[in-house]
Amino acid sequence: MMALLLLYGEMFVRFFLVGLFAVGGGLATLPFLVDMGEATGWFTQLDISNMVAISESTPGPLGINMATYIGFQISSEFGTLPGILGAVIAPVGVVTPSVIIILIVSKILSRFKDSKYVQYAFYGLRAASFGLIASALLSVAKIAFLGSQEVISAESVNWLCLALSVVIFTVTVKFKKVHPILLIVFAAIMGIIFKM
Amino acid sequence: MKTLSALFLIFARIGGFTFGGGYAMLPMMQKELVEKKKWVSNDELLDYFAIGQCTPGVIAVNTATFVGYKTKGFPGAVSATLGVITPSIVIITCIAVFISNFQELEVVQHAFGGIRAAVVALILSAILKMRKKSLVDIFTVIVFIAVALLSLLTDLSPVIFVVSAAVCGIIIKIRKEKTSLKKKEDNR
Incomplete structure (x- = not known):
């Protein structure tokens, strides 16, 4: 019982740190997960590539899917029920820093939203956001229409x-x-x- | 209370049907939040996406927290966030408990072939709707093309693009202000 609680505690803290330091979307969590696996011995590189495959074959944000899967795998040694609880604790750990940071950013933004400099910054930022979305669209399109092939030919489409x-x-x-x-x-x- | 449960349900729906990363949420958020509920505008949605990429954490969660907070304060932020992660937790746990080698099932792979085609079409149609509001002049068009190309061809972090575009935006606007002031003075 004590061992399980300690495991939950460690899991929450470690996933909290991943959520705090991984910037730029789901795949950005990957290097942190590799580190976590090496530091704790909870999972191997092969486990990670399996997790990515499952996370990409299911709906939902990649980072959350991976955290849920790992959370279950690690704590299911204690049985299915503790495993399910672990599957909740890990993703909640990942999102907690996000919620705190976004709340702070929202507060600051709403205080300065009438400042002309903030509005000028958003004028440039919106175009960049739009550019990032367009490039994401192109990479999804490449995978959808060309698969993983590197050479592009009429047959590969x-x-x-x-x-x-x-x-x-x-x-x-x-x-x-x-x-x-x-x-x-x-x-x-x-x-x-x-x-x- | 009604708004809180609506936030939870809308974001659960979005989380449950987002395939392939945070950007795939865009068409659904546009439909549910901008067009149906009118809680946020297309402009605000783009702002949240941009900030969501610069702040740590999962983009989808960051955007959900933002919209939730804007709509209903702290409780709204928590409802939206829990909503967006709930389907993941349920689905992944079921798969982990009951199905091994889920990702290797042929049916799953074929379904995903089709879903990817839909995601491309849906994102394309969502960004076409946003085009007019974010690409307002030559400067924004240049930033758009530069960021799209650079992020496609390099491994640079999105943070770099967003921060430098924001700084360029401030500089360009201040210069414009100065030149228009000068013109006024010259006219006098």
């Missing part, structure tokens, strides 16, 4: 996938009311039917 993308894009333009969730479910079914 996944035309079926490209066609599905065009159809869905057309739907979003023509029928503005259609909910994205509906389109994602539709795409998953198409993917299964046509073995994409």
Whole structure:
């Protein structure tokens, strides 16, 4: 019992630190997880690559998925129920620093939001944010349409996938009311039917 | 109380259908928060995404906390954050308990082939809606292209792009102010 509580405590602190220092999205947590595995012996490099594969094959933010999976794996040595509790503690550890930091940033921003310098900064920042989203779009598109191949040729293009993308894009333009969730479910079914 | 549970449910829905990282949330947040609930504007959503990338932690969670706080203060921030992580916890735990080698199942791989196609189309359509408001002049277009290319071709952290774009924004605007002041004086 004591050992389990100590494990939960250590897990929370270690995941809190990952959440505090990993800047720039889910994959940024990766180097920190490698360190954690080496420092504690909780999991190996191979476990990590499995976790990434599972996290990418399930919905939800990557960082949260990985924390949940690790939290379960580590504490399930004590049984399934303690494992489930561990699967809650690890992701809560990851998000706690985010919540604290964002609350502080929000407070500061709302105090200075009428300052012209803050508005000038946002004028540049918005364009950069937009650029980052566009580049993320291109990397998702590359994986979706070209797979993991490095050489680009007509045969390597996944035309079926490209066609599905065009159809869905057309739907979003023509029928503005259609909910994205509906389109994602539709795409998953198409993917299964046509073995994409 | 009603708003708090609405925040939790909306973000749980977003978390449960986000495939492939924080950016995939964008189309859904736009639909739910900007178009349906009108709690935030497209501009604010872009600001939160930018700040969410510069502050530590998971982008999706940072953005959820921001929107939650803006809508309903501290309790709102907690509801939105718990909402966005709940589906992950439930789904991943179920997989860990019941299914080994989930990621190798053929059905899962095919479904994801299709989902990726949808995510590309949805993000594209979301950013087209935002284009007019964030790309307002030549400077913003240059920043947009530069950041998109650099982040695609280099491994630089997004923090560098966001901070330098903010600094450039301040410098450019101050220079514009000065030149327009000068013009006024010259006219006199």
